[in-house]
Amino acid sequence: MFNTKALNASHQEAYRILSDVFDFSDDDQRLWWHSTAPMFAEMLQTANYDVHVQYRHLHIYKKHVIPFLGVYPTNDRYRWRSILTRYGTPFELSLNCSDSVVRYTFEPINATTGTYIDPFNTHAIWENLKELMAVQPAIDLEYFHHFKRDLTLDGQESAFLDENSLAGAEIMTQNKLALDLKGNQFGVKAYIYPTLKAVATGKPIQELIFDSVRKLATEHAGLAPSLAMLEEYVESRGPDSTACPRLLSCDLVDPSQSRIKVYISEQAVSFSATQDLWTLGGRRKDPSTLTSLDMIRELWDLLQIPPGLRSYPEGYLPLGTSPNELLPSMANYTLLPNHPAPEPQLYFAVFGMNDMAVADALTTFFERRGWIDMAQKYKDSLKAY
Secondary structure: OOOHHHOHHHHOHHHHHHHHHOOOOOHHHHHHHHHHHHHHHHHHHHOOOOHHHHHHHHHHHHHHHHHHOOOOOOOOOOOOOOOOOOOOOOEEEEEEOOOOEEEEEEOOOOOOEOOOOEOOOOOHHHHHHHHHHHHOOOOOOHHHHHHHHHHOOOHHHHHHHHHOOOOOOOOOOOEEEEEEEEOOEEEEEEEEOOHHHHHHHOOOHHHHHHHHHHHHHHHOHHHHHHHHHHHHHHHHOOOOOOEEEEEEEEEOOOOOOOOEEEEEEEOEEOHHHHHHHHHOOOOOOOHHHHHHHHHHHHHHHHHOOOOEEOOOOOOOOOOOOOOOOOOOEEEEEEEOOOOOOOEEEEEOOOOOOOHHHHHHHHHHHHHHHOOHHHHHHHHHHHHHO
């Protein structure tokens, strides 16, 4: 990922032209640009973004995101390690194939991250959001303020964990952002991990997340029905459940349009466990849910994901190594205002599997869906990245 010579996408015109005119304040930012922008530019082109829009998004990335990616990662330098990837790197690109929308996710990092001033990277996200709001004034922080207060460390909790070395090998990331690039604009989504808050308060993550959303539902009553169904499902799994809430996200837009998502990790990797997540233990049985389940089974059979009971490994992989591990499954549940049931989204745990086998499976799936353009471009795009 971080070897610029290995990126075939470095021929991409927008990347080359901007590289000729951009100045960088330090080597870290220059290296971040040259190791990520070729892939970013290629994805924008693959998704058929207008050429002027491609330049706009690349410029925003260079000016307002790269300065918040911290030290350029190498194995011999100290750096803040992010939960975002198994290598601890704080940036990841992705593509929504059905909508042709490019997204990038990152954990904002600044000079105080990991120091005594901000040992658990609680504050850098505010500085970054201030910059993004100057570009996109429609960003709304009402929900973010609420969840940030309830689910991340305050000053006293942060000092207590730091002084008593209580964080241990726990997840250090508390929050991250994602930008969905829609036309020449972008939508911002915030993710919050309450792991450290759970350590500081002694409360389970499940309790922290559901209590926080429930408080919000007293002001936004439309959230209550879907929240109640999700909470009932999680509790019905019992104390020995292999599924547990892990994080929460919300769109940084007006609350009437914001989607709150609760993410649940499932250690049992099998189609039956996936079916249970998708249907909320049989609570969702409408025709759309059941039709989609047939598609999920089809993709599951194509991917050939090995079944088993899995947990997240401790620590991070060294840069440049190939993964030799398989991860748990995950689902998120969207709590939409005035909807009776949460809407599920599944994540297939293909990390650590053979990349070409996964690409073959996805290409076949795209072809069967009639996504011919994506099916034709997919493997070539992967090779370019």
